[in-house]
Amino acid sequence: xxxxxxxxxxxxxxxxxxxxxxxxxxxxxxxxxxxxxxxxxxxxxxxxxxxxxxxxxxxxxxxxxxxxxxxxxxxxxxxxxxxxxxxxxxxxxxxxxxxxxxxxxxxxxxxxxxxxxxxxxxxxxxxxxxxxxxxxxxxxxxxxxxxxxxxxxxxxxxxxxxxxxxxxxxxxxxxxxxxxxxxxxxxxxxxxxxxxxxxxxxxxxxxxxxxxxxxxxxxxxxxxxxxxxxxxxxxxxxxxxxxxxxxxxxxxxxxxxxxxxxxxxxxxxxxxxxxxxxxxxxxxxxxxxxxxxxxxxxxxxxxxxxxxxxxxxxxxxxxxxxxxxxxxxxxxxxxxxxxxxxxxxxx
Numbered sequence: 001x002x003x004x005x006x007x008x009x010x011x012x013x014x015x016x017x018x019x020x021x022x023x024x025x026x027x028x029x030x031x032x033x034x035x036x037x038x039x040x041x042x043x044x045x046x047x048x049x050x051x052x053x054x055x056x057x058x059x060x061x062x063x064x065x066x067x068x069x070x071x072x073x074x075x076x077x078x079x080x081x082x083x084x085x086x087x088x089x090x091x092x093x094x095x096x097x098x099x100x101x102x103x104x105x106x107x108x109x110x111x112x113x114x115x116x117x118x119x120x121x122x123x124x125x126x127x128x129x130x131x132x133x134x135x136x137x138x139x140x141x142x143x144x145x146x147x148x149x150x151x152x153x154x155x156x157x158x159x160x161x162x163x164x165x166x167x168x169x170x171x172x173x174x175x176x177x178x179x180x181x182x183x184x185x186x187x188x189x190x191x192x193x194x195x196x197x198x199x200x201x202x203x204x205x206x207x208x209x210x211x212x213x214x215x216x217x218x219x220x221x222x223x224x225x226x227x228x229x230x231x232x233x234x235x236x237x238x239x240x241x242x243x244x245x246x247x248x249x250x251x252x253x254x255x256x257x258x259x260x261x262x263x264x265x266x267x268x269x270x271x272x273x274x275x276x277x278x279x280x281x282x283x284x285x286x287x288x289x290x291x292x293x294x295x296x297x298x299x300x301x302x303x304x305x306x307x308x309x310x311x312x313x314x315x316x317x318x319x320x321x322x323x324x325x326x327x328x329x330x331x332x333x334x335x336x337x338x339x340x341x342x343x344x345x346x347x
Contacts, residue, residue, distance in 0.1 A: 012050045014083040024248040026068025073288035089330045113237045120240020125319035127239045135196035137311040144183045149173040160309025199228035236266045249320040273314040276303045283333045304336035308343040
């Protein structure tokens with residue numbers, strides 16, 4: 001259907017989407033005619049006819065009894081793919097991002113939390129940043145440290161420089177030399193594998209030693225999902241919640257309640273970000289019903305990834321479909337690239 005749009009239809013659609021993003025009110029033919037007279041040179045009646053054709057084709061919608069029209073999901077998609085001109089990120093925004101994302105003295109979690117706040121403030125939308133997805137990281141080594149007679153700390157280091165720790169309850173104290181032997185065995189058997197591969201094949205790789213005397217290998221098999229899966233706790237950092245509730249789309253109590261529920265339901269956000277597979281150094285936009293969860297049908301999601309060595313994390317901006325995409329896309333891209341760069345110099 002998109003190939004059928006002629007130059008006049010494409011131009012009217014471009015201006016209508018642009019004007020609706022700017023004003024948050026349905027756009028009428030008279031408004032477009034007056035505002036873009038020098039460029040379009042079309043009468044209000046001609047523009048009205050074009051808008052009727054665009055509505056018939058599914059690119060525009062007529063809300064309620066308003067004389068104006070608004071873009072549909074299809075209209076936004078065509079605008080994003082064919083009509084939009086991405087803006088250059090301002091020098092001020094670049095400087096602001098560089099100045100505020102100083103990794104010195106900051107732990108990974110603190111840096112990501114600061115990123116979500118900063119991006120939320122600059123974008124005036126809801127910003128979400130996930131912790132790195134450790135399951136794709138390659139194991140460097142496993143260390144076993146007895147903390148008390150009944151508690152053992154497992155330290156999992158991955159080659160990107162990130163570390164995951166977990167406390168395990170054991171039935172009795174395990175001699176230090178036994179722990180060193182077990183750690184050596186685990187490192188030999190699991191060397192070069194990702195944490196995801198270890199989780200999926202651990203039992204098979206250690207089947208011949210699962211009955212060793214300490215019982216630790218059996219305990220590992222039982223606890224495998226906790227040991228080698230991504231951590232769900234504190235996995236998501238959210239910023240800008242106070243900004244999105246001020247958008248015109250959410251003035252009614254019902255709409256406001258829906259956005260508050262979204263902010264408080266981190267599982268939905270994580271699920272959506274994980275389903276949108278974005279290669280490194282790319283930005284992806286999903287509009288309305290393109291999002292797989294019905295609770296996000298009223299939103300657009302702009303997503304990119306950052307890298308910590310061979311481990312990836314997600315950065316996303318969630319806002320109303322009436323987002324300033326031309327500015328948001330380079331903003332998300334720049335923040336993702338900056339975070340990757342900062343991690344590469346600190347790990």
